[in-house]
Amino acid sequence: MDVNLSNASLVFISVTFATMCKSAAPIFLLLFAFAFRLESPSLKLLGIMLIISIGVLLTVAKETEFEFWGFIFVMLAAVMSGFRWTMTQILLQKEIYGLKNPLTLMSYVTPVMALSTAMLSLIFDPWQEFGSSSYFDSSWHITRSCLLMLFGGTLAFFMVLTEYILVSVTSAVTVTIAGVVKEAVTIVVAVFYFHDKFTWMKGVGLITIMFGVSLFNLYKYDKLQKGNPNEDEISRSSMQNEAAKYVILEELEDQDDGP
Template sequence: MEGLLHERWTLPFTVVPTALGTALDVNLSNASLVSISVTFATMCKSGSPIFLLLFAFAFRLEAPSYRLAGIILIISVGILLTVAKETEFEFWGFIFVMLASVMSGFRWSMTQILLQREAYGLKNPFTLMSYVTPVMAVVTLMLSLGLDPWKEFTSNGYFNSIWHVTRSSLLMLFGGALAFCMVLTEYILVSVTSAVTVTVAGVVKEAVTILVAVFYFHDSFTWLKGFGLIIIMVGVSLFNWYKYKKLQKKSSEDKLVDSQSTNVASKYVILEETDEEDSQR
């Protein structure tokens, strides 16, 4: 009973690093778009898989592997090529989006730990979001007070009339609903796979961003962009094959160790827990 009360008391504080990392990732990404274009932000954010891999190694979520590092590098190079030579460099926008990339790697690694460790009792993505969201709201409010030009609130074109206020509010509500569904889907995917898998799958989102920039912002689609997209697809295919072979090998080993197990969960586990199970056996 005492242990249960202790876990309930410490759980909110355990979630704070994840919520803080998520809030910084989202808000710094948005702040960077004030001074840089979507394509340049996408290019810089392509470094997220590299930071995620470093955090995954540090937190023992993934075993260091030259193959895995090579696959992540291939995907990152592909994304860089798709948006190369499209924008001008702006220092603070670059700093904000790179910090967002670091926070992205950190928060997805922490999210996997919270969702997959039994001790935290947060295997339900909705439960995790109920803890993370309040902290994110507070951090977002603090960053908004420090970064946003609130003195221009009533004079800008988005809130200078009742119709503009209504339209802007509806747009923010729609965008917020889409963001909520996206994050919830990512949490569900992390709970049954891994943070690295989510990031690699996220290259589809990057490709869609580039296509929107081409058709809506009229960015040119050059042969370099096409070559970059092909490299991305190759990297994703290699990663899926790598994980498939790894799961096959783990499934075969588990069947040999325990002949009574008929259903082997095809799930990514935290390496520390695997080590503990092996030591108990």
């Protein structure tokens, strides 16, 4: 749903606008992390999320080409992205699932994603216009389109694999917030290649988002350096390893209840 809703939104809105709205995904991810006990709420984290939220609001303010359904689709995609990465962290870090290898996890989730996407495509996409599309109306256009899809698919595969590896050793929140840098690159490419409009208000919003990301990375670095003072029974090296990622809290409680 994350991928499909993102693609659906691009029918209505520009790449730049969609990418900026999708930058709200860390907010929803943190809420899911609280709900699934991957992280304890803190004022610092909530403050950082507020800064990122303000940045997102600035990017959509005075949007001259605002499309209601495009905005709804991309925000729903941001919610699904938060849920998706929360589930990914649980699957990768919980021992009982046996999916600590990112490639193993991909072998399970990719067929499900492909099947669900194909079903939605058959229902909603205008397949009757396929033959008349300028991307598939000649042998050269078919070859070019297939090569472009193969190239984009390869990049997407390695991007997701890298993200899964990072989630397995850090946390979903860390990966997603740091990934806002990727969104910034997407915006720059869209402005220069697709000539999307980039106003000063959007620039301020983007800078605000990046400032929030920097604060989060500083927060995580500080936490890694200090360790967790509330867990004195755990060795210092263990504390540093746990501080580097969002610990699944219920597993720590199980350890405390054990011998």
